[in-house]
Amino acid sequence: MTRRVAPAVLLLVTLLAGPAARADDWPTFRGKGRTGVAPDTNLLESWPEGGPKLLWKAVGAGRGYATPAIAEGRIYTLGDGLSTAADKDEYLSCYDRETGKQLWKTKTGQPWNEGPESWQSSRSTPTVDGGLVYVITPQGVLVCCQAADGKETFRVDLKEAFGGKKGDAWGYSESPLVDGDMLVCTPGGDAAMMVALDKKTGKEKWRCGQEGCRGAGHSSIVISKVGGRKVYVQTTASGACGVDAASGKLLWSYPIDQTTAVIPTPIVRDDMVFFSAGYRRGGALLRQVAAGDGVKVEEVYGLNQDLANKHGGVVLVGDHLYGDSDDQGIPFCHEFATGKRAWKERGSGKGSAAVVAADGHVYFRFQDGTLALVKADPAGYTEVSAFKIPDSDARPSWAHPVILDGKLYLREQDAILCYDISAG
Numbered sequence: 407m408t409r410r411v412a413p414a415v416l417l418l419v420t421l422l423a424g425p426a427a428r429a430d431d432w433p434t435f436r437g438k439g440r441t442g443v444a445p446d447t448n449l450l451e452s453w454p455e456g457g458p459k460l461l462w463k464a465v466g467a468g469r470g471y472a473t474p475a476i477a478e479g480r481i482y483t484l485g486d487g488l489s490t491a492a493d494k495d496e497y498l499s500c501y502d503r504e505t506g507k508q509l510w511k512t513k514t515g516q517p518w519n520e521g522p523e524s525w526q527s528s529r530s531t532p533t534v535d536g537g538l539v540y541v542i543t544p545q546g547v548l549v550c551c552q553a554a555d556g557k558e559t560f561r562v563d564l565k566e567a568f569g570g571k572k573g574d575a576w577g578y579s580e581s582p583l584v585d586g587d588m589l590v591c592t593p594g595g596d597a598a599m600m601v602a603l604d605k606k607t608g609k610e611k612w613r614c615g616q617e618g619c620r621g622a623g624h625s626s627i628v629i630s631k632v633g634g635r636k637v638y639v640q641t642t643a644s645g646a647c648g649v650d651a652a653s654g655k656l657l658w659s660y661p662i663d664q665t666t667a668v669i670p671t672p673i674v675r676d677d678m679v680f681f682s683a684g685y686r687r688g689g690a691l692l693r694q695v696a697a698g699d700g701v702k703v704e705e706v707y708g709l710n711q712d713l714a715n716k717h718g719g720v721v722l723v724g725d726h727l728y729g730d731s732d733d734q735g736i737p738f739c740h741e742f743a744t745g746k747r748a749w750k751e752r753g754s755g756k757g758s759a760a761v762v763a764a765d766g767h768v769y770f771r772f773q774d775g776t777l778a779l780v781k782a783d784p785a786g787y788t789e790v791s792a793f794k795i796p797d798s799d800a801r802p803s804w805a806h807p808v809i810l811d812g813k814l815y816l817r818e819q820d821a822i823l824c825y826d827i828s829a830g
Contacts, residue, residue: 573643
C-alpha cells in the first residue's frame with residue numbers, strides 16, 4: 407500500500423508547492439547571486455502585440471535608474487522628486503508586491519543633480535536582508551532602514567569615514583552585499599577600497615586598501631570560492647580585484663587602462679571571473695588559482711573589445727555570454743570559455759540595452775523603451791516579440807528588468823510596472 411500511495415502523495419505535494427524552479431525573492435541588484443538570470447520556468451514563449459498583460463502600475467518611485475529589489479512580499483527602490491512627495495529630495499520607497507501600493511517612503515538625502523539632466527538622479531538598487539534594507543546614495547552615503555516601516559537604523563558616509571571616491575563624475579550606484587553578519591561595499595579609497603561593516607550597526611569590521619585606486623566604479627561585489635577560501639570579486643575604476651572575505655586582504659588585482667567609467671558587475675562561475683568595461687575597453691576572462699596562502703589569477707583571455715559593455719550588463723546562460731555591444735543597441739552572443747563570437751545583431755530597439763535572462767530567453771531593454779524577447783541561442787539572434795514600455799520617452803530607459811515568480815517588473819522613472827509573463 408505504501409508503494410501505491412507514495413507517488414500520489416508526491417504528486418499532490420508538487421502541485422501544492424507550484425513550480426520548483428522559481429525564486430522566492432530578488433533582494434538585490436541582478437537577484438540572488440547577482441547573475442541577472444532568473445530560475446523561473448513555464449514563461450510565455452511570445453507576447454501579444456503591445457506586450458504581456460499589465461497587472462498593475464505603481465507611482466511614486468521618482469527620477470532614477472535603480473531597479474526594484476523584491477523581498478518578503480515587498481518592493482523597494484530609490485529615487486528623487488517623487489510624485490508622492492512634496493519636495494524634490496531623494497527617498498527610499500517601499501511598495502506592496504501584489505498591488506503596487508506605496509507603503510512608505512524615507513528621505514535619504516539631497517537629489518543628485520550633477521551633469522546633464524539624463525545623468526542625474528538615483529541609481530543604486532537597494533539590498534534587503536533580515537528585516538533591513540540598505541542603499542547607497544549617489545553622494546556615497548550608506549543608509550540602513552527597517553524594512554517594515556522605513557525607520558532609519560544607521561547611516562555611514564563612505565567619503566568621510568573611509569576617504570572614499572568615485573572613479574568618474576556620476577555618483578555612487580553600487581548595491582551593498584550582505585554576507586552573513588557583514589555588510590560589504592566599495593568606498594573606492596586608497597586606504598579603504600572595500601570595507602566590511604556590521605550589518606546591524608554599521609561598525610567597521612575590516613577595510614581593504616589598494617594603493618593607487620582610481621576610485622569606485624558602478625559594479626556590485628560578487629562572492630566566489632577558491633580552494634575553500636571565500637573571495638569577494640569586484641571591479642573598480644582600476645580594474646578587477648579579489649579580496650579575502652575573512653580578513654579583507656587584497657588577494658589579486660587585474661589592472662586596466664583608465665577609461666571613462668567601469669560599470670558592469672562581474673560574472674563568477676566556479677573559479678572563473680568574467681568582467682567587462684565599456685567605452686571600447688572590452689571583456690576578459692580570468693581563472694582564480696589558490697597559491698600558497700593566497701590566490702592569484704591567470705588570464706584565460708585578455709580584454710576583447712567585442713565584449714565591451716557600458717552599463718546594460720552581461721548574463722551567462724549555459725556556456726554563452728549575452729549582452730549589448732558597449733551601448734550601441736546591438737546585442738551579442740559569445741562563448742564564455744573562449745570569447746569567440748557566436749553572433750552580433752541589431753535589435754528592434756535603439757541605444758544601450760539592459761539585460762536579464764530566464765527560461766531559455768534573454769530580455770533586452772533598450773534605451774528607447776523597447777523591451778525585446780530574444781531566444782538564448784548561440785545559433786543566431788531570434789527576436790520573438792517586442793513592445794514599447796509606456797511613458798518611456800521622457801528619459802533614457804536604463805533600469806535593469808527584474809523577473810520573479812512569473813512576473814516582469816520594470817522601473818520607468820516614477821512608475822513601477824508589473825507584467826504577467828507566466829504561461830499558466
